[in-house]
Amino acid sequence: MAAFPDIPKIKFEGPDSDNPLAFQYYNPDEVVEGKTMKEHLRFSVVYWHTFRANGSDPFGAPTLNRPWEDGTDSVENAINRARVAFEFMEKLDAPFYAFHDRDVAPEGDTLAQSHENLDKIADVFEEEQKRTGIKLLWGTANMFSNPRFMHGAATSCNADVFAFAAAQVKKAMEVTHRLGGENYVFWGGREGYMNLYNTDMKREMDHLGQFLNMAVDYADEIGFKGTFLIEPKPKEPTKHQYDSDAAACINFLRAYGLMDRFKLNIETNHATLSGHTMMHELDYAGAQDCLGSIDANTGDLLLGWDTDQFPTDIYLTTQCMMAILKHGGLGLGGVNFDAKVRRESIDPIDLFYAHIGGMDAFARGLKIAAAIRADGGMQEFVDQRYSSWDAGIGKDIEAGKHDFKSLSEYMVNKGEADANASGRQEFLENYVNRFV
Numbered sequence: 377m378a379a380f381p382d383i384p385k386i387k388f389e390g391p392d393s394d395n396p397l398a399f400q401y402y403n404p405d406e407v408v409e410g411k412t413m414k415e416h417l418r419f420s421v422v423y424w425h426t427f428r429a430n431g432s433d434p435f436g437a438p439t440l441n442r443p444w445e446d447g448t449d450s451v452e453n454a455i456n457r458a459r460v461a462f463e464f465m466e467k468l469d470a471p472f473y474a475f476h477d478r479d480v481a482p483e484g485d486t487l488a489q490s491h492e493n494l495d496k497i498a499d500v501f502e503e504e505q506k507r508t509g510i511k512l513l514w515g516t517a518n519m520f521s522n523p524r525f526m527h528g529a530a531t532s533c534n535a536d537v538f539a540f541a542a543a544q545v546k547k548a549m550e551v552t553h554r555l556g557g558e559n560y561v562f563w564g565g566r567e568g569y570m571n572l573y574n575t576d577m578k579r580e581m582d583h584l585g586q587f588l589n590m591a592v593d594y595a596d597e598i599g600f601k602g603t604f605l606i607e608p609k610p611k612e613p614t615k616h617q618y619d620s621d622a623a624a625c626i627n628f629l630r631a632y633g634l635m636d637r638f639k640l641n642i643e644t645n646h647a648t649l650s651g652h653t654m655m656h657e658l659d660y661a662g663a664q665d666c667l668g669s670i671d672a673n674t675g676d677l678l679l680g681w682d683t684d685q686f687p688t689d690i691y692l693t694t695q696c697m698m699a700i701l702k703h704g705g706l707g708l709g710g711v712n713f714d715a716k717v718r719r720e721s722i723d724p725i726d727l728f729y730a731h732i733g734g735m736d737a738f739a740r741g742l743k744i745a746a747a748i749r750a751d752g753g754m755q756e757f758v759d760q761r762y763s764s765w766d767a768g769i770g771k772d773i774e775a776g777k778h779d780f781k782s783l784s785e786y787m788v789n790k791g792e793a794d795a796n797a798s799g800r801q802e803f804l805e806n807y808v809n810r811f812v
C-alpha cells in the first residue's frame with residue numbers, strides 16, 4: 377500500500393506557480409553553465425533524519441506521525457520502511473540517497489546478525505534502485521549510537537572497540553560498493569574527547585590515521601573506486617571533535633598520507649558551529665582540491681547546537697553555489713539534505729514541503745551564482761584588487777625571484793609602498809543584492 381497516496385510526483389511548474397507541491401525553481405533539465413541543474417546539484421535524501429527521526433528530543437517523546445511504522449525494530453518493519461523511502465524519493469524526483477548501516481537495518485544481538493540484517497535490506501535497496509533509477513550517493517557506518525562507542529570508535533581507548541569498528545566499516549563499505557555508492561563517508565561521531573586529563577590525543581589521532589589507511593587498503597582489495605569523504609564538525613557529541621573544520625581535516629589527511637583518496641563532505645551547520653561560514657569552509661576545501669560533497673542544512677542563529685534545519689535562505693545557497701562553481705562543481709558528490717523537519721511538523725507531507733523548499737533554494741542559489749559569474753563584475757573587481765601581483769615586483773615575487781635581502785633593497789630604494797585602494801565591501805554586498 378502506498379504511504380503517500382495523495383501526493384503526486386513533484387514537478388517543475390515555474391516561479392508563477394502557487395502549488396506548494398511543485399518546484400518553482402528546480403527544473404532538472406534546465407541548463408546552467410553548460411550542465412543541467414540535475415547534474416550540478418545531485419540532490420540526495422538522508423535516511424536517518426527523513427525515515428528514522430521520530431521527533432523526540434532530550435526533553436520530550438516522539439511526535440511525528442509515520443503511519444507506515446509498526447513500532448517494532450524488526451527486519452520486516454525495516455523492509456517496509458525501505459519501500460516507503462523509495463516511494464518518497466521517487467515522488468520527490470530525488471536522484472540520490474545516503475544512509476548509515478544502523479539507520480536502515482536493526483542491529484542484531486551479534487555482529488554477524490547485524491551483517492545479516494543489513495544484507496536483507498541491501499537486497500531491497502538493490503531492487504528499488506533498479507526499479508526507480510535512484511542511486512546511492514554514499515554509505516557510512518554509525519559508530520556513535522551504541523554504548524560500546526562511548527569512548528570513540530577508531531579513537532577508543534579500548535582496542536577491541538577499534539576492531540569492532542573496523543569490522544563494521546568493512547561491512548558498510550562492502551554494502552556501499554554492492555549498491556554502486558559513489559562515495560563513502562566518515563563523520564567522526566565520537567572521535568574526539570571530553571577532557572584531556574584522561575586522553576592521549578596523539579595516540580588517538582595515530583589510531584584514526586591507521587584506521588583510515590586500512591579502509592583505503594580494503595577499498596583497493598574489493599575494487600571500490602568511490603571517493604572517501606571526511607565530514608568536519610567541531611563539537612557535539614564530544615567537546616572537541618578531531619575533525620573540527622576543513623583546515624584541521626586537511627592537515628590530518630596530509631599527516632597520515634591520505635590526501636590522494638580523501639576529500640571533504642562539508643556541512644553548513646558544522647561550519648557555523650566551528651565559527652566559520654559555509655562559504656569559507658567550501659572555499660578552503662576547494663583551494664586545497666578537497667571539495668567532495670556537501671551536507672546541505674542550516675543552523676539557527678540563536679541556538680548553539682546542530683539543529684539540522686532545511687536550508688531556505690537564498691543568500692546561503694547563493695554563497696554555497698558561488699564557491700562550488702568557482703571550484704569546478706561537486707564531481708561525484710552532491711547536495712545531500714542532512715536536515716530534519718521540526719518536531720512540530722508532524723505530518724508525512726511536511727517531509728515533501730521541507731525537501732521541495734531546500735531543492736528550490738539551491739536551484740535559485742545556482743541560478744543567482746551563475747548570473748553573478750556571467751556578469752563578471754565581482755571577478756573583475758577581485759582581479760583588479762590583486763593586480764599588483766600581475767606585473768613588476770608582485771609578479772617577480774610569485775615567480776620566486778626574490779628573498780628578504782632583495783625585497784629589503786627594493787623597498788629601501790623605493791621608500792614607501794604604493795597607496796592602497798578601497799576594499800569596497802559595501803559596494804559588493806549591494807552588487808550581490810542586484811542578483812538575488
Ligand code: XUL
Binds near residue numbers: 476607671714
Ligand atoms: C552528524 C552528521 C552525520 C553525518 C553522517 O552531525 O552530520 O549525520 O552526516 O554520519
Ligand code: CO
Binds near residue numbers: 563607643671714
Ligand atoms: Co552530516
